[in-house]
Amino acid sequence: MVESPSSAAPSSLKPSRQFQSRARLVVIGGGISGTSAAWTAAREAVKQELDVETLLLEKETVLGGKASAIREDGWLFETGPLGYLDNEPIVDELVRGVGLEEERVPASDASSHRFVFLDGRLKEVASHPVRFLASGLLSPRALLRAACEPFVRTKRDGLDESVWDFAARRLGRDVADRLIHPMVLGIFAGDAKRLSLPSAFPIMAELERDHGSLIRAQLARSRARRRGTLPPRRSSLFSFRDGLETLPRRLSERGSFETRTACVVLTVTRREEGFLVVLEGGASIPADSVIVASEGFSAASLLADAAPDVSQALAEISYPPVYVIALGYGAEAKRSIPRGFGALIPRGAGFRSLGVTWDGHLFPGHNAEDGLLVRVLLGGTFDPEIAKLDENAAAAIAEGEMQRLFALSVAPRFLRARLWRQAIPQYELGHGARVQLVDEALARTPGLFLAGNALHGTAFGKAAARGVACGERAIVWLAGRAPKK
Ligand SMILES: Cc1cc2nc3c(=O)[nH]c(=O)nc-3n(C[C@H](O)[C@H](O)[C@H](O)COP(=O)(O)OP(=O)(O)OC[C@H]3O[C@@H](n4cnc5c(N)ncnc54)[C@H](O)[C@@H]3O)c2cc1C
Structure with missing residues (x-):
């Protein structure tokens, strides 16, 4: 199937553009998005009895992309995403489709306790309104201002x-500074003043548009849930017994598609019909359809020839670096670190950490015996210099800041760091226009699809959903062209 640069393609491997022989779909990138895309496309092709060969190419030696765990001495260190929210039903379908229900692990009830470091100490962000009012997170004046929210005029100018x-x-500004700014740092490692609300938090824009107020929207939705006209809210966190990478790997094991790891794609070019996927080393693979599921910056470079407008738009998306440091403590740390999800740390609080997740409280299976695993995140938009530090230096910062935050007198038994040089795409102002531009450009390039998390949601579940959608669309596109089996 691979054409060597110097030799003509053997007859059985002739470009499949004639569509008299098998059609070929190539998926680039073996993270959750690419594996979901390949799995879905292969399953749809079988269902529709289409003769489509699906091939997944991943540059690393293992699948999973950002979903990647290190297991050592009983600890399970998620170096990327910690879990996924069940608000994306498509992930459940994938889980069922590959028989992973038994391995799925919900986060413990500790996940409902979230903290923020304010005024020199950790404060819980209570979800119950009465406890929130009493928590001291906001001054009486700030609370009064927030309570006026239903009377604030709805924004209807259509501008970002x-x-x-x-x-x-x-x-009010206090809520924006004290709660929203650190939250955006914790989720996106980004700057709340630069990220686009409709792109980063589309649900918030919808609530304002549909109800004219966030508070009114919450009340209306609670009423609708009580009446049963709206399904119960789903926002629980899940992982798998052996970590999040279990899902992309199982999709590859169970899917009717071929996976090649350690296979670096250099570029995708257009041919008279279809595409040529050019690999490092000079070989190339003819394809009738291509799904690019690599990160935005990688897709930008791959598509410079096949879709220059898409390439240019993707190249503008910034991906600041993030260091994730795991610290495994002995049982004594449980006395100092409260049970909960973790803590956000606002800028200017005297720490370099963006936040801490208490993985061992959320998923006790991540702890070695009697221990407690926590992760510290460093870097992001405000601290790109972090990428210059080696792992020991980054780990030392995390250890020192954990000691200060929790007055810990013990050193961690386990200490590991992982740097993502280009971690999370930033949906900055103008992102919506970029998405539209890319969609229009892709419509002019039939057979080419863009999965991944660069445009339509940065979370694990969103990347999976985008992969599934692209897998389905690729088969719809191939259906009129590929021969029946
Ligand atoms: C530190 C961190 C913490 C996060 N925490 C959470 C969380 O708790 N919950 C959550 O929902 N989300 C979280 N996310 C986001 C989540 O990890 C991503 O949305 C998701 O994993 C993206 O999946 P993907 O398949 O789109 O991309 P990736 O996982 O980035 O996969 C892209 C793949 O493409 C491959 N590739 C790139 N270029 C080429 C090439 N030229 N040839 C072949 N292959 C190539 C890469 O090697 C990679 O395997 C986090 C992300 C980071 C970085």
Whole structure:
């Protein structure tokens, strides 16, 4: 199937553009998005009895992309995503489709306790309104301002707005500074003043548009849930017994497609019909359809020839670096570190950490016996210099800051660091226009699809959903062209 640069393609491997022989779909990138795309496409092809060969190419030696865990001495260190929210039903379908229900692990009830470091100490962000009012997170004046939210005029100018501006406009500057800014740092490692509200938090924009107020929207939705006209809210965190990478790997094991790891794609070029996927080393693979499921910056470089407009738009998306450091403590740390999800740390609080997740509280299976695993995140938009540190230096910062935060007198038994040089795509102001531009450009390039998390949601579940959608679309596109089996 692979054409060597110097030799003509053997007859059985002739480009499949004639569509008299098998059609070929190539998926580039073996993270959750690419594996979901390949799995879905292969399953749809079988269902529709289409003669389509699906091939997944991944440059690393293992699948999973950002979903990647290190297991050592009984600890399970998730170096990327910690879990996924069940608000994307498509992930459940994938889980069922590959028989992983038994290995799925819900986060413990510790996940409902979230903290923020404010005024020199950790404070719990209570979800119950009465406890929230009493928590001291906001001054009485700030609470009064937030309570005026239902009377704030709805924004209808259609212009983009930053997350910070949205929060300040609707709930007041104190909420924007003390709660929203650190939250955006914790989720996106990004700047609330630069990220686009409709792109980063589309649900918030919808609530304002449909109800004119976030508070009114919450009340209306609670009523609808009680009446049963709206399904119960789903926002529980899940992982798998052996970590999140279990899902992409199982999709590859169970899917009717071929996976090649350690296979670096250099570029995708267009041919008279279809595409040529050029690999490192000079070999190339003819394809009738291509799904690019690599990171935005990688897709930008791959598509410079086949879709220059898409390439240019993707190249503009920034991906700041993030260091993830795991610290495994002995049982004594459980006395100092409260049970919960973790803590956000605002800028200016005297720490370099963006936040801490208490993985061992959420997923006790991540702990070695009697231990407690926590992870510290460093870097992001405000601290790109972090990428210059080696792992020991980054780990030393994390260890020192954990000691200060929790007055810990013990050193961790386990200490590991992982640097993602280009970690999370930033949906900055203008992102919506970029998405539209890319969609229009892709419509002019039939057979080419863009999965991944660069455009339509940065979370694991969103990347999976985008992969599934692209897998389905690729088969719809191939259906009129590929021969029946
Ligand atoms: C530190 C961190 C923490 C996160 N925490 C969470 C969390 O708790 N919950 C959550 O929902 N989300 C979280 N996310 C986001 C989540 O990890 C991503 O949305 C998701 O994993 C993206 O999957 P993907 O398949 O789109 O991309 P990736 O996982 O990035 O996969 C892309 C793949 O493409 C491959 N590739 C790239 N270029 C080429 C090439 N030229 N040839 C062949 N292959 C190539 C790469 O090697 C990689 O395997 C986190 C992300 C990071 C970085």
